[in-house]
Amino acid sequence: MSQTVVSTDPGVRHHAHHFDSAEHEFDSAKQGMWLFLVTEVLMIGAIFVAFMTFRGLYLEDFQAAHKLLSVPLGATNTVILITSSVTMVLGVTSAQRKQKGLTVLMLFLTFLLACGFLIVKYIEYTGKFHHGIMPAGLYTGVNEFAASSDAFKLFFSFYFVMTGIHAAHVVIGMGLILWIMRRAARGEFTGGYYTPVELVGFYWHFVDLVWIFLFPMLYLIG
Amino acid sequence: MSDHKQHHILSTRLALTIGAVLLSLTGFTVYIAHFDFGRWNLIVALLVAVTKAMLVCLFFMNLLYDKKENSLIFATSFFFLAIFFTLLATDVFFRGPVKLAKGQALYLVATGAQAKPKFKRPWVATPELVARGKKVFTQNCASCHGDQGLGNGPASASINPKPRNFTQNDDWKKGRKVTDIFRTLTNGLNQMPSFASLSPEDKWAAAHYVQTFGAKAAEPAPADFALIKIDPNSEFGGAAATVKSIPIDVAIELVVRDAQRKN
Numbered sequence: 324m325s326q327t328v329v330s331t332d333p334g335v336r337h338h339a340h341h342f343d344s345a346e347h348e349f350d351s352a353k354q355g356m357w358l359f360l361v362t363e364v365l366m367i368g369a370i371f372v373a374f375m376t377f378r379g380l381y382l383e384d385f386q387a388a389h390k391l392l393s394v395p396l397g398a399t400n401t402v403i404l405i406t407s408s409v410t411m412v413l414g415v416t417s418a419q420r421k422q423k424g425l426t427v428l429m430l431f432l433t434f435l436l437a438c439g440f441l442i443v444k445y446i447e448y449t450g451k452f453h454h455g456i457m458p459a460g461l462y463t464g465v466n467e468f469a470a471s472s473d474a475f476k477l478f479f480s481f482y483f484v485m486t487g488i489h490a491a492h493v494v495i496g497m498g499l500i501l502w503i504m505r506r507a508a509r510g511e512f513t514g515g516y517y518t519p520v521e522l523v524g525f526y527w528h529f530v531d532l533v534w535i536f537l538f539p540m541l542y543l544i545g
Numbered sequence: 546m547s548d549h550k551q552h553h554i555l556s557t558r559l560a561l562t563i564g565a566v567l568l569s570l571t572g573f574t575v576y577i578a579h580f581d582f583g584r585w586n587l588i589v590a591l592l593v594a595v596t597k598a599m600l601v602c603l604f605f606m607n608l609l610y611d612k613k614e615n616s617l618i619f620a621t622s623f624f625f626l627a628i629f630f631t632l633l634a635t636d637v638f639f640r641g642p643v644k645l646a647k648g649q650a651l652y653l654v655a656t657g658a659q660a661k662p663k664f665k666r667p668w669v670a671t672p673e674l675v676a677r678g679k680k681v682f683t684q685n686c687a688s689c690h691g692d693q694g695l696g697n698g699p700a701s702a703s704i705n706p707k708p709r710n711f712t713q714n715d716d717w718k719k720g721r722k723v724t725d726i727f728r729t730l731t732n733g734l735n736q737m738p739s740f741a742s743l744s745p746e747d748k749w750a751a752a753h754y755v756q757t758f759g760a761k762a763a764e765p766a767p768a769d770f771a772l773i774k775i776d777p778n779s780e781f782g783g784a785a786a787t788v789k790s791i792p793i794d795v796a797i798e799l800v801v802r803d804a805q806r807k808n
Binding site for chain 2: 350353354357358360361364365368369371372375376379380382383394398401402405406408409411412413416419420524525528531532535536538539540543544
């Protein structure tokens with residue numbers, strides 16, 4: 324594999340006075356981001372644990388309920404998110420290489436893919452609402468699912484809470500992408516300083532990571 | 546710490562390769578979901594997901610080239626999640642039955658918490674009983690005995706002696722008449738726990754289903770019924786056929802209903 328390296332040039336941006344060096348600042352910011360991602364894992368992980376527990380207790384209901392989700396739509400969104408992760412990583416590497424135009428283009432593509440993800444999600448949600456498939460308390464099931472068991476409805480509570488939290492992350496991520504895209508377009512990341520691009524990249528990859536687990540758990544095996 | 550430290554830059558080619566591998570793995574996991582591996586479905590799907598997650602973390606999030614302390618920090622969160630899930634699972638999935646006092650079984654039927662028995666003379670196999678037995682088997686037995694009754698379920702790996710292979714017709718320690726299987730379900734055997742918390746009907750149903758894996762078994766004699774204190778002349782098996790204990794989640798449900806009634 325061919326690897327390129329670039330030296331950080333602290334000339335353009337001066338590091339904050341409580342850091343030894345620009346490198347020290349970069350490392351600390353990155354570590355802070357990892358610590359934040361730990362809290363994210365624990366939050367989403369707790370919901371996953373709850374899902375696995377109830378799935379174990381009510382396996383039959385969960386397996387029947389998951390068949391109502393559309394695998395093609397879920398798979399489409401998986402492809403969209405993975406592709407957006409690739410464009411995001413290319414955005415980061417072009418910022419590292421100080422290629423302003425390419426950075427902006429890649430971030431813009433990532434933003435567009437995120438829009439595509441939300442559109443598919445919108446189609447899925449409205450389809451479910453149309454059939455009265457809602458979180459347990461609001462479930463009205465206007466068809467053969469009306470007589471469904473509580474555990475059957477519980478699956479959809481998990482579905483909406485988990486994909487809802489994930490979609491909120493997508494929206495926040497889109498805001499962050501717009502923010503660094505603007506800064507990149509202003510040429511702020513052409514002097515060797517690119518910390519915000521890297522950290523937003525982490526956030527976006529984390530959004531991808533969560534979906535990598537949500538997709539098989541909810542759509543494929545139930 | 547030097548200001549001139551070199552940062553690793555992922556090559557475009559490697560980024561695209563990882564992306565292609567991730568997409569292929571997505572295709573693979575969708576394709577493989579068309580096949581039913583029973584309880585292994587979850588394991589297979591999780592293995593693929595973990596592989597994809599590792600690729601994202603190592604290459605896209607740079608952990609492979611980064612300081613090891615960042616990997617350690619991130620791994621810690623999964624370590625704590627594992628503790629969380631393990632401790633919870635040891636409780637939720639291994640709860641024993643709640644023993645009932647005299648008369649409580651009738652109360653359960655009266656309040657609708659426990660279903661009235663549906664099948665008369667359930668020790669005689671019917672297609673309905675066998676179908677019900679299949680459900681009971683899948684929920685309670687298949688993790689050890691396997692979906693096909695071969696004694697090779699996912700949990701069988703850690704069990705010694707191995708779970709009974711139901712397709713072998715000989716050498717069953719307690720016999721394989723339907724009453725024998727009913728007795729083993731009630732009492733347990735070696736590593737197998739007692740399933741006394743199943744309703745008698747579910748135990749009969751499971752016993753009939755277990756017999757379908759092998760050859761036709763001998764009919765039970767009156768002495769066999771006496772062993773399990775079932776009266777074959779009574780429609781539902783007599784007094785001994787009532788429930789003596791219930792699963793803990795049924796008990797929790799009852800406590801909740803009681804509380805609601807008092808409010």
